[in-house]
Amino acid sequence: MTKAELLKEFDKLQKEKEIHIEGIHCNSNKSTIKNAIECLKCPDELLEKYLMVVSLKYENIGRTIAENGDFKRHSFNRLYVFNTARQILAN
Template identity: 75%
Template sequence: MKKTELMKEFQELEEEKQVHIDGIAWNSKKSEIQNAIECLKCPDELLEKYLIVLSLKYEKIGRLIAGNGDFKHHSHNRLYVFNTARQILAD
């Protein structure tokens, strides 16, 4: 897939989910854009479970993210929870 196609899909998903993910732009690597697309496609129910996984490993961070409001619509926390939980589960 070309980078322009990835960015188009990313932008459409951002509009559909009404979420902006910081750090993803035209100068981002294709792998970063693909990861952000996977994050946006991830169901909210699974993200809730990912937050539980993150909270079990990093209690203070999990509490902070949960206390900041709806992390699923936060520009940084959604991607952070998604990536961190997947890394924890991979180990």
């Protein structure tokens, strides 16, 4: 898949879910765009579990994200929780 195709899919998913993820642009590398697409495809129930994983490891960060509103719709927190939890679980 080309970078242009990945960006089209990313934009389509953002519009479908009505979520904007910051930091993903045409100058992002392919792996970053693929990761953001995976994050958008991730079900909200799984993201809730990911927040629990982050909260257990990093209590203050988890609390701050939970108090900041719906992190699943936040332009930065959704991707942060997704990536951090997967990193924790990989170890």
